[in-house]
Amino acid sequence: MHGGHSGDFSKHGQDDLEPMVKAAIAFGYTTFGVTAHAPRSANKFLYSEEVEAGYTPQDLDADFANYVTEARRLQTAYADQIEILVGAEVEIVPEAAFDSEAAALRQRHKLDYIVGGVHWVNETPFDTSQEDFNTIVANTGGLEPFLLRYYDLVAAMIDRVQPEVVGHLDVPRLYAGDNTATQSAFVRQRVDAILERIAAGGMLLEINTAALRKGLTEPYPASWIVERARDAKIHFTLSDDSHSVPQVGAHIPEGQDYLLTHGVHSIYALSASGEPREIRLPR
Ligand SMILES: [Zn+2]
Numbered sequence: 255m256h257g258g259h260s261g262d263f264s265k266h267g268q269d270d271l272e273p274m275v276k277a278a279i280a281f282g283y284t285t286f287g288v289t290a291h292a293p294r295s296a297n298k299f300l301y302s303e304e305v306e307a308g309y310t311p312q313d314l315d316a317d318f319a320n321y322v323t324e325a326r327r328l329q330t331a332y333a334d335q336i337e338i339l340v341g342a343e344v345e346i347v348p349e350a351a352f353d354s355e356a357a358a359l360r361q362r363h364k365l366d367y368i369v370g371g372v373h374w375v376n377e378t379p380f381d382t383s384q385e386d387f388n389t390i391v392a393n394t395g396g397l398e399p400f401l402l403r404y405y406d407l408v409a410a411m412i413d414r415v416q417p418e419v420v421g422h423l424d425v426p427r428l429y430a431g432d433n434t435a436t437q438s439a440f441v442r443q444r445v446d447a448i449l450e451r452i453a454a455g456g457m458l459l460e461i462n463t464a465a466l467r468k469g470l471t472e473p474y475p476a477s478w479i480v481e482r483a484r485d486a487k488i489h490f491t492l493s494d495d496s497h498s499v500p501q502v503g504a505h506i507p508e509g510q511d512y513l514l515t516h517g518v519h520s521i522y523a524l525s526a527s528g529e530p531r532e533i534r535l536p537r
């Protein structure tokens with residue numbers, strides 16, 4: 255439900271979109287959601303590799319439009335082999351207007367769906383490197399205050415964007431590790447409030463296996479969140495968050511086992527034509 259970040263339309267993806275779609279078919283996906291990152295609207299939100307490439311926000315807009323055109327072409331060309339969904343991963347910059355920008359993007363490109371994934375806190379990217387993470391944590395007053403701010407932004411994103419899929423819910427774990435602050439009482443309150451929103455909104459919660467290829471022991475989100483989500487009757491979807499051909503399908507079998515271990519026996523796939531489709535997990 256969230257992958258296909260390709261190199262032809264993003265400065266940090268590696269392979270073109272079409273070979274990634276072919277890899278998705280070969281892997282056995284029946285639905286493959288591609289979700290280029292939504293264009294960021296100001297120079298100060300460009301990533302370093304974009305600055306080095308001389309990019310402007312207008313270039314990001316043009317790349318995104320080209321991405322939609324190519325993804326729609328592939329959607330039709332491979333329709334008899336796989337259902338491709340054409341979406342965007344929406345981030346939360348600028349904090350004052352990310353919701354109106356997301357709504358405009360959805361409408362302009364008639365997107366099939368949106369994945370909400372927070373990569374910025376206080377309009378600063380936090381998951382670009384350990385060093386960047388440590389700096390923003392220090393600037394926010396420590397790990398717990400940082401995490402509370404992060405989850406407040408996730409809640410705001412859910413309220414204001416209403417994404418179909420909530421992506422990598424506890425992605426700060428990439429650099430926070432298993433620090434006890436990641437499960438403090440206040441963090442748990444925030445996460446519970448978010449899960450209530452996801453359940454009420456009928457959104458899908460992503461099990462994202464990119465965490466495994468980045469060396470973490472559990473996908474996003476961690477076990478304790480999966481258990482709370484399961485108890486709240488939230489529906490899950492599986493994502494590889496792929497940025498290259500070899501990453502397509504990577505660690506998806508472990509993601510399935512992870513869900514089964516926690517008593518979850520089905521995942522759900524969005525469909526362009528209506529309600530999410532239930533897929534029983536192989537045992
Ligand atoms: Zn990406």
Ligand SMILES: [Zn+2]
Pocket residue numbers: 343371372373421422
């Ligand atoms: Zn993301």
